[in-house]
Amino acid sequence: MDTSENVNVHTRKWVLQAESEYRFELDPSATLAIKLVSGHAEIFGAELAEGKVYLFGQECKAAVFTWLGCAIEMSHPSVEYVSDETPMAVYANVHLALEQMRVRALAAVHGLPIPEDEGDDTAGADPPRVLVLGPENSGKTSVCKTLANYAVRAGQDWVPTYVNVDPSEGAWSVPGAISAAPITAPIQTSSPASALGTTATSAPNHVSSNALLPLSYWYGHAEMRRNPLLMDRLIRNLGENIRDRYEGDTAGRCSGLIVDTPASFAASSGTGGDHRLTMIKACVDTFQINVILVVGHEKLNVEMQRTYGNRMAVLKIAKSGGVVELDAAYRERIHKYQLHTYFYGHVIEPPVGITSRGYVQAGEQTPDQTMHLSPLSASVNFGDIVIYRIGEETMAPSSALPIGAARVVSEMQPLVVDPTLGGSGLYNAVLAILAPPNPDESERYDEEILDLPVVGYIAITALDVPNRRMTVLSPSPGSLTGKTAIVGSFEWQE
Numbered sequence: 001m002d003t004s005e006n007v008n009v010h011t012r013k014w015v016l017q018a019e020s021e022y023r024f025e026l027d028p029s030a031t032l033a034i035k036l037v038s039g040h041a042e043i044f045g046a047e048l049a050e051g052k053v054y055l056f057g058q059e060c061k062a063a064v065f066t067w068l069g070c071a072i073e074m075s076h077p078s079v080e081y082v083s084d085e086t087p088m089a090v091y092a093n094v095h096l097a098l099e100q101m102r103v104r105a106l107a108a109v110h111g112l113p114i115p116e117d118e119g120d121d122t123a124g125a126d127p128p129r130v131l132v133l134g135p136e137n138s139g140k141t142s143v144c145k146t147l148a149n150y151a152v153r154a155g156q157d158w159v160p161t162y163v164n165v166d167p168s169e170g171a172w173s174v175p176g177a178i179s180a181a182p183i184t185a186p187i188q189t190s191s192p193a194s195a196l197g198t199t200a201t202s203a204p205n206h207v208s209s210n211a212l213l214p215l216s217y218w219y220g221h222a223e224m225r226r227n228p229l230l231m232d233r234l235i236r237n238l239g240e241n242i243r244d245r246y247e248g249d250t251a252g253r254c255s256g257l258i259v260d261t262p263a264s265f266a267a268s269s270g271t272g273g274d275h276r277l278t279m280i281k282a283c284v285d286t287f288q289i290n291v292i293l294v295v296g297h298e299k300l301n302v303e304m305q306r307t308y309g310n311r312m313a314v315l316k317i318a319k320s321g322g323v324v325e326l327d328a329a330y331r332e333r334i335h336k337y338q339l340h341t342y343f344y345g346h347v348i349e350p351p352v353g354i355t356s357r358g359y360v361q362a363g364e365q366t367p368d369q370t371m372h373l374s375p376l377s378a379s380v381n382f383g384d385i386v387i388y389r390i391g392e393e394t395m396a397p398s399s400a401l402p403i404g405a406a407r408v409v410s411e412m413q414p415l416v417v418d419p420t421l422g423g424s425g426l427y428n429a430v431l432a433i434l435a436p437p438n439p440d441e442s443e444r445y446d447e448e449i450l451d452l453p454v455v456g457y458i459a460i461t462a463l464d465v466p467n468r469r470m471t472v473l474s475p476s477p478g479s480l481t482g483k484t485a486i487v488g489s490f491e492w493q494e
């Protein structure tokens with residue numbers, strides 16, 4: 001194979017030994033190109049194709065791992081090193097155990113003899129429904145991605161459901177949402193702005209061939225403690241919806257699901273009002289969890305063993321030494337990238353000095369498809385959209401209220417926001433547009449909007465109070481008249 005094409009002062013080659021990984025981190029303006037020259041390699045479980053150039057940007061941090069050894073060629077990242085100490089063998093063993101569960105579940109569905117589980121003849125025929133818990137920067141998302149990718153790669157046509165209940169993650173759309181999506185192709189890593197792959201919600205149809213169709217509910221905030229009751233309800237809505245979808249989808253159900261959680265489920269916030277156990281319980285109940293993986297946290301592992309160990313497998317798995325500590329400023333920048341990517345898409349330019357010939361961006365299937373989106377800026381009447389905020393405007397956590405004080409407005413109450421009032425908080429706000437309510441009026445109920453999934457997002461970029469009009473940025477054409485929207489605490493910044 002001719003590898004000389006990109007070998008110049010701007011690139012060099014690394015030879016990786018078996019079971020080692022090349023880790024890199026990018027500065028805000030840096031981009032990176034990596035090409036697999038020979039051997040086999042993967043990024044969080046997604047295989048690299050030989051000879052294809054993968055681009056990374058927007059402060060991406062990741063690792064190219066190889067089971068048997070490989071040679072890669074790349075430009076210069078901001079930070080790089082190779083490590084042969086990885087927990088990948090453990091993750092692969094977990095995958096094998098989950099795979100056996102899938103095979104047994106499918107055999108049971110087809111009335112075939114159920115293969116025995118090595119060493120465990122009491123094993124049932126339930127597909128794996130895995131909850132991944134761990135503190136901040138333990139690598140939960142990376143573990144979930146790896147396990148989902150290994151399932152997809154197993155060649156059994158599994159379609160695992162990836163559930164993200166971390167509202168700060170952004171997942172397939174914008175931060176503030178919790179979502180689930182069936183994974184049909186390995187999740188590529190190229191930018192933290194689309195950490196779990198490309199979504200179909202903002203991309204026009206012609207570029208959504210590799211996109212996912214997630215089911216999302218809008219929580220509206222990055223932190224669970226902001227409104228735990230709402231979070232609990234949305235998690236349960238997500239679970240119920242997935243169960244409904246599974247009814248006619250045997251392959252999906254047998255493939256199981258993997259639930260990625262926020263760090264706040266693992267560590268108490270410190271200032272009272274510790275809702276994390278309630279959240280874990282909501283996940284266990286609604287997703288019918290039968291395996292809990294605790295990433296690198298002894299105390300949480302013991303706690304989970306005590307609470308759930310008699311009903312399901314609770315496993316502690318090691319944290320990878322490669323996981324990068326992400327600080328608050330970084331997370332804020334990522335939220336900005338995610339919002340921007342939702343509306344405008346993103347194109348990662350090849351690094352300086354590297355030919356763009358034949359380059360494709362990770363996650364895309366054909367080289368001529370870029371993710372450059374053109375959102376629309378439209379002027380709408382105040383009366384066209386009904387905007388709600390859930391709960392009190394300045395919501396202090398219940399634990400912060402004086403003893404004996406009751407909330408005047410319930411945390412779950414949808415309140416109509418009047419754009420004409422000063423301090424409406426709508427200028428530069430990100431809004432979730434909800435699916436229509438039940439067409440049958442008799443089936444409607446007060447808090448129905450809490451249970452409606454999201455169909456898309458808009459941002460309010462200007463408010464003209466005297467003329468009762470506002471300018472909104474929307475990813476696609478289509479009338480907003482008569483739509484219901486919810487505002488959260490995310491701000492749009494151009």
Ligand SMILES: Nc1ncnc2c1ncn2[C@@H]1O[C@H](COP(=O)(O)OP(=O)(O)OP(=O)(O)O)[C@@H](O)[C@H]1O
Pocket residue numbers: 021023024060061062063134135136137138139140141142143192261262263320321322323324325326
């Ligand atoms: N082996 C590795 N080598 C290099 N970077 C890695 C590795 N594993 C994870 N990372 C990076 O470290 C960062 C944190 O990892 P990840 O998002 O998986 O952790 P998390 O526990 O889900 O985070 P959070 O605190 O947001 O819940 C990410 O940017 C991820 O891509």
